[in-house]
Amino acid sequence: MVTALALLGLCVPGMMAIALAMERHHDVLARRWRGRRARCMLRLFGWVVLGSALLYAVDRVGRVQGLILWLGMLTPSAVGVVGLIAGRHARATHRATRS
Amino acid sequence: MKDHFRQSMAWLHTWLGLLFGWVLYFMFITGTAGYLDTEIDRWMRPELPAARYPLPQDAAIGQAQRYLQTHAADARRWSITLPIDRNEPWMRVSWQAARGMPPAASGNAYLDPVSGQRLETRDTAGGQTLYQMHWRLHYLPDAVSLWIVSIATLVLLIALVTGIVVHKKILADFFTFRPGKGQRSWLDAHNVASVVSLPFQLMITYSGLVFVMFSFMPLIATAWYGPGHAGQDAFLDEVFPPLVSAKATGRPATLVSLQQVHHDAQSRLGAKPIGALEITNPNDAHARVQVVGSFAAGPLRATDILAYDGVSGEWLSARRPWQSGPKAFRDSMLGLHEGMFAGPVLRALYVLSGLLGAAMIATGLVLWTVKRRQRVERGRGTPHLGLRGVERLNVAVVIGLPVAIGAYFWANRLLPVGMAHRAEWEVHALFAVWLLMFVFAAVRTPARAWREQTLLAAIVFASLPILNAMTTPQHLAHSLLAGDLAMAGFDLVALGVGAMFFGIAWAARRRQRQRAPW
Numbered sequence: 001m002v003t004a005l006a007l008l009g010l011c012v013p014g015m016m017a018i019a020l021a022m023e024r025h026h027d028v029l030a031r032r033w034r035g036r037r038a039r040c041m042l043r044l045f046g047w048v049v050l051g052s053a054l055l056y057a058v059d060r061v062g063r064v065q066g067l068i069l070w071l072g073m074l075t076p077s078a079v080g081v082v083g084l085i086a087g088r089h090a091r092a093t094h095r096a097t098r099s
Numbered sequence: 100m101k102d103h104f105r106q107s108m109a110w111l112h113t114w115l116g117l118l119f120g121w122v123l124y125f126m127f128i129t130g131t132a133g134y135l136d137t138e139i140d141r142w143m144r145p146e147l148p149a150a151r152y153p154l155p156q157d158a159a160i161g162q163a164q165r166y167l168q169t170h171a172a173d174a175r176r177w178s179i180t181l182p183i184d185r186n187e188p189w190m191r192v193s194w195q196a197a198r199g200m201p202p203a204a205s206g207n208a209y210l211d212p213v214s215g216q217r218l219e220t221r222d223t224a225g226g227q228t229l230y231q232m233h234w235r236l237h238y239l240p241d242a243v244s245l246w247i248v249s250i251a252t253l254v255l256l257i258a259l260v261t262g263i264v265v266h267k268k269i270l271a272d273f274f275t276f277r278p279g280k281g282q283r284s285w286l287d288a289h290n291v292a293s294v295v296s297l298p299f300q301l302m303i304t305y306s307g308l309v310f311v312m313f314s315f316m317p318l319i320a321t322a323w324y325g326p327g328h329a330g331q332d333a334f335l336d337e338v339f340p341p342l343v344s345a346k347a348t349g350r351p352a353t354l355v356s357l358q359q360v361h362h363d364a365q366s367r368l369g370a371k372p373i374g375a376l377e378i379t380n381p382n383d384a385h386a387r388v389q390v391v392g393s394f395a396a397g398p399l400r401a402t403d404i405l406a407y408d409g410v411s412g413e414w415l416s417a418r419r420p421w422q423s424g425p426k427a428f429r430d431s432m433l434g435l436h437e438g439m440f441a442g443p444v445l446r447a448l449y450v451l452s453g454l455l456g457a458a459m460i461a462t463g464l465v466l467w468t469v470k471r472r473q474r475v476e477r478g479r480g481t482p483h484l485g486l487r488g489v490e491r492l493n494v495a496v497v498i499g500l501p502v503a504i505g506a507y508f509w510a511n512r513l514l515p516v517g518m519a520h521r522a523e524w525e526v527h528a529l530f531a532v533w534l535l536m537f538v539f540a541a542v543r544t545p546a547r548a549w550r551e552q553t554l555l556a557a558i559v560f561a562s563l564p565i566l567n568a569m570t571t572p573q574h575l576a577h578s579l580l581a582g583d584l585a586m587a588g589f590d591l592v593a594l595g596v597g598a599m600f601f602g603i604a605w606a607a608r609r610r611q612r613q614r615a616p617w
Contacts, residue, residue: 004444019274064398071298072448075455078295086276
């Protein structure tokens with residue numbers, strides 16, 4: 001259970017960083033965090049965190065089961081990130097139409 | 100050239116998906132329920148006590164042998180399944196009658212491992228039948244349903260690969276979902292559901308094909324072993340050689356103490372758990388005992404099997420989990436597909452991925468109709484019979500099937516306990532209600548049918564814990580206090596599923612008020 005929560009705690013931010021580095025979602029960030037450098041850093045951070053999540057899973061439950069658990073964990077993490085970003089986009093358009 | 104290729108792949112994806120979408124949706128929903136088969140089994144047998152495992156096995160085996168000796172001394176085969184984990188939470192014995200005896204002479208029972216008494220339960224089809232439906236399409240003959248399921252699985256593999264090909268911006272769209280935009284939103288949902296669970300979908304489809312490979316591609320074996328059943332049997336005997344020969348001599352002999360065999364086997368296997376004992380020709384001079392380890396130790400679905408002489412108790416031979424590379428590959432594919440090794444967290448992930456697979460198919464089916472409906476509303480053409488038919492079939496399958504499964508659980512609590520063929524009637528209830536959902540969808544407009552059936556599904560599931568509390572003493576508070584997690588878990592998941600359908604019904608209502616095009 002602790003392993004699962006820790007993995008989720010790594011995979012969600014990792015995926016979020018990769019998503020925010022993408023052209024389509026980058027403007028969700030506040031203006032001062034945007035830019036080419038920021039995108040590079042986000043992407044690097046995201047992959048490093050996802051990679052360490054894999055290493056952590058392998059360390060905790062073994063090579064084969066660790067890989068399976070990590071792949072499995074990516075699914076809810078991605079679903080969560082999709083939801084969070086869709087929410088941010090919706091709020092942004094809502095604000096834009098009001099002003 | 101490239102665009103032409105993509106277009107033809109899109110055509111294949113669309114039409115194969117539509118043609119097989121409904122049967123695949125059925126396979127995904129019932130198959131996903133299969134990851135919770137023993138929990139469903141537990142809920143459908145409320146008479147059983149809360150499961151306790153693992154138990155000291157020695158005394159339990161003694162009780163099982165005594166029970167089988169008293170009730171099935173003449174049987175051809177006995178099997179004792181020990182409670183070691185969530186896959187087998189209770190001690191179970193079963194016996195197969197000698198050849199020529201009526202089928203009623205075979206049977207099975209749950210035993211109390213301490214007292215050796217039979218635990219009486221209602222006659223139920225249980226979670227096992229629900230899970231087996233995903234390859235055994237209930238009313239069809241086995242061979243027919245195997246072919247349908249095999250072809251559908253192959254189609255799914257093609258649909259996944261063509262789906263990846265036609266999805267131009269698979270990486271750029273990875274995290275993209277734009278709600279409230281009609282067709283665009285359905286396409287986004289279809290893409291997200293498929294892409295975030297793609298490793299699982301590819302694994303489950305490919306391993307599904309591995310499951311059926313011998314019957315789906317029989318000609319490969321036929322080329323070497325000759326045609327017909329004789330060739331097939333010779334082939335299977337060579338692929339899966341029996342560890343002990345099964346011929347009875349007809350000379351009676353006293354069966355060895357199974358506790359003694361178990362003791363010896365445990366000393367040979369060390370710390371590895373023992374899951375089952377299989378006894379061939381009990382009480383015959385040629386009795387054989389096989390001690391089987393646990394198939395749930397890891398993704399490789401294979402285990403140690405030790406064979407003993409059933410009279411002298413002498414150790415004869417052993418088979419290790421690893422036989423050869425190709426066999427191990429097949430075993431790990433089957434192991435990954437069934438996920439028996441999965442603990443609670445990984446099991447939840449299996450269920451989530453299965454549901455996303457079902458969502459992938461459902462959104463694909465809806466997308467087909469939304470696209471064409473929009474074209475009609477823009478004044479280009481009239482809603483042809485195909486569109487109207489698919490719209491209605493979609494409701495009856497996507498929402499009607501969950502309603503029918505809910506009805507299956509209702510039947511388990513409402514059918515009289517003493518009823519003849521009770522287990523079969525539970526399944527009849529499922530399919531009768533499903534048929535009713537088709538009629539329902541045929542006579543309502545699709546938009547109303549979506550809303551009403553979703554609401555119905557919500558009510559059917561959300562009220563299951565109440566039904567359980569009214570018909571058994573094992574209500575939610577009781578099972579939580581007693582630590583019966585499977586029972587409490589079922590009630591809680593039913594509430595969750597009900598809440599999810601309420602959510603969908605509410606969203607559909609809001610959407611229709613806004614007259615959004617979908």
